[in-house]
Amino acid sequence: MNQRKVSIxxxxxxxGVSVATVSRVINNNGRFSEETRKKVLQVIKDTHYETNNIAKSLRMKKSNTIGILVPDISNSFFANVVQEIESILFKKGYSTIICNTDRNEEKEEAYLRMLEGKMIDGLIVISGVKEFGSTAINKKTPLICIDRKPKDTKSTILIESDHYQGGFLATEELISKGCHNIAIIIHRDFLSSSKERLLGYQNALKKYQIPFKEENVIHVTVEEKMSRTEAAKAALLQKISEGYQFDGVFALNDRLAIGAIHAILDLGKKVPEDIKVVGFDNDPISKYCYPCLTTIRQDNMLIAEQACENLLALIDGTRKDMKKHQVIPVTLVSRAST
Amino acid sequence: MNQRKVSIxxxxxxxGVSVATVSRVINNNGRFSEETRKKVLQVIKDTHYETNNIAKSLRMKKSNTIGILVPDISNSFFANVVQEIESILFKKGYSTIICNTDRNEEKEEAYLRMLEGKMIDGLIVISGVKEFGSTAINKKTPLICIDRKPKDTKSTILIESDHYQGGFLATEELISKGCHNIAIIIHRDFLSSSKERLLGYQNALKKYQIPFKEENVIHVTVEEKMSRTEAAKAALLQKISEGYQFDGVFALNDRLAIGAIHAILDLGKKVPEDIKVVGFDNDPISKYCYPCLTTIRQDNMLIAEQACENLLALIDGTRKDMKKHQVIPVTLVSRAST
Structure with missing residues (x-):
């Protein structure tokens, strides 16, 4: 394998094309014919040319790479949003570097430093910590936050679902089906999204003149090596064993909701006849669990589109008038559990 | 914001430490005290030092970054393996760049070129194409393949589950529960893993002297905007409408298996009383669908551990005697569907 290094x-x-055209083909940023693309890529293959983006980005000051921090790729909402973003950005000529931060602040910082070193052109952050605001990233790097509030709400764009509306719709669904004593199951109560969902729940109760009771708020702590489903089931069973009574459950995500359903079924009660349940996220699991789960659908596609559009506008400097807080409507998906 | 650039x-x-120590702290590769780490990180924070990995990797020839290609992060098996790998590598001082390739060969090539340009120290590939073998990556870059066969089986390490054993165990479970006419539902029949699972099915039939019938092999094509579950359901309903009869189903993944269950329930038949079903993957969904799905569990943790161990040995050059094909045992998880 004679791997002589060839130059661009x-x-x-x-x-038989210009250096600029080769560069455009390598970076996949649009203005060249399909024929040119094929020709250049063939030569690259034949010569084992190694795209040295590093030397290149030092020269051109543009890496055509976007970094994205995600707290947990096994969460279907995050995975779908990230996939959608990758797909949109790839069509625009950008590669996406996905970093899984494990909801761990130290990891978030380490990956931001890594991304900064890789000379990304922009950054999308779904933070796992309370409020995102790192000094590890250059303040000039174009940045969009999704779902999780940034510290600096004045200059950072946040795109998120209307969590308040989601909480309101979920609770209203339960009330309209006859529930009067509705438990709310919360995990990660420090997140702004959780707070908004709780507020929606409280205001729906208020609208229908049902008093809010502190005892209906069930906080779930997920221990290591335990799933959210198991943790929610255990927390609800514990509460019931102390004499707690309720006729509806709004769980702040679908995994927690399935845990609640399992606790209820285990006690010989029926869903939805005895107790009705609503989740949040429209996780694929909500469609196939038993009974199928009524839930709140977030518009992953629109969140991804808006995040990309805003980020690319920041990078190109074409627009500066974007709203700092962009809220995407959610919808109720009604299924067998209510 | 006076962001004067400071040097390492x-x-x-x-x-108050050496340049080498600062470098070790930044790269998080082990030999420094917690006190030193805190001190250095504080100075970095205070001075807004930007880790310029690019200049650094040009100098040091090591980026402490590993690239990983994954065909679909919304697939729970892939997501779990990737998370586990990230977690192990981070503890060893490496950052992981995750690239979602969408099972798209062109994207695979583009991301390999990008990773090559970012000077990764090693690469883990779960390919979405038939046989992985790209010229986009330098042949000297340490490489491990997971789950999908590389073209070059002589020099590339492949770590995968024992797909043959999985197919055998799944089929044997159905036979032991009384099935004689077992459908096998296959998606992506070009993958080596699918072929091995089919072979396990055939040999289990042979062991119990049940003849293999071509009509029992159901190929599912998933159209755009259709889930695997919907596609499997439609394919099975179509086949049944043509007069097809069967008493068991082995589906090559859990999403397909749930589609089969839905088709069977839709026709007014019962699972497992009338027809028994086994899936593959132990997707979280298999635990919560109705009835809960008997499935084959792949050992994600061990696959991840072995991939990291082998890759780091290749990078460090400490070992060269690793087996080129490493097969990880699978287990049957027996639930309500059989």
Whole structure:
């Protein structure tokens, strides 16, 4: 394998196009014919040319790479949003570097430093911590936050679902089906999204003149090596064993909701006849669990589109008038559990 | 915001440690005290030092970054393996760059070129194409394949589940519960893993002297905007409408299996009384669908551990005697569907 290093100039000569065109093909940013693309890529293949983005980005000051921090890729909402973003950005000529931060602040910082070093053109953050605001990233790097509030709400764009509306719709669904004593199951109560969902719950109760009771708020702590479903089930069973009574459950995500259903079924009660349940997220699991779960659907596609559109506008400097807080409506998906 | 650029040398002076120590702290590769780490990180914070990995990797020839290609992060098996790998590598001082390739060969190539440009120290590939073998990556870059066969089986390490054993166990479970006419539902029949699972099915039939019938092999094509569950359901309903009869189903993944269950329930038949079903993957959904699904569990943790161990040995050059094909045992998880 004689891997002689060839230069971008040689690639250009061999392909019969300019150096700039070769660079555009490598970075996949649009203005060249399909024929040119094929020709250049063939020469690259034939010559084992190694795209040295590093030297290139030092020269061109643009890496055509976007970094994205995600707290947990096994969460279907995050995974779908990230996939959608990757797909949109790829069509626009950008590669997406996905970093899984495990909801761990130290990891978030380490990955931000890594991304900063890789000379990304922009950054999308779904933070796992209370309020995102790191000094590890250059303040000039274009940045969009999704779902999790940034510290600096004045200059950072936040795109998120209307969590308040979601909480309101979920609770209203339970009330309209006859529930009067509705438990709310909360995990990660420090998140702004959780707070908004709780507020929606409280205001729906108020609208229907049902008093809010502190005892209906069930906080779930998920221990290591325990699923959210198991943790919610255990917390609800514990509460019931202390004499707690209720006729509806609004769980702040679908995994917690399924845990609640399992606790209820285990006690020989029926869903939805005895107790009705609503989740949040429209996780694929909500469609196939038994009984199928009524839930709140977040518009992953629109969140991804808006995040990309805003980020690319920041990078290109074409627009500066974007709203700092962009709220995407949610919808109720009514199924067998209510 | 006076963001004067400080050098690593200044950081070292301000922290009272050597340049090498600062570098070790930044790269998080182990040999420094917690006290030193805190001191250096504080100085970095205070001075807004930007870790310029690019200049650094040009100098040091090591980026402490590992790239990983994954065909679909919304697939729970892939997501779990990738999370586990990230977690192990981070503890060893490496950052993981995750690239979602969408099972798209062109994207795979583009991301490999990007990773090559970012000077990764090693690469883990779960390919979405038939046989992984790209010229976009330098042949000297340490490489491990997971789950999907590389073209070059002589020099590339492949770590995968024992798909043959999985197919055998799943089929044997159905036979032991009284099935004689077992459908096998296959999606992506070009994958080596699918072929092995089919072979396990065939050999289990042979062991129990049940003839293999071509008509029992159901191929599912998933159209765009259709889930695997919907596609499997439609394919099975179509086949049944043509007069097809069967008493068991082995589906090559859990999403397909749930589609089969839905088709069977839709026709007014019962699972497992009339028809028994086994899936593959132990997707979280298999635990919560109705009835709960008997499935084959892959050992994600061990696959991740072995991939990292092998990759780091290749990078460090400490071992060269690793087996090229490493097969991880699977287990049957027996639930209500059989």
């Amino acid at each position: 100039k040689e690639i250009a000569e061999l392909s | 040398k200044e950081i070292a002076e301000l922290s």
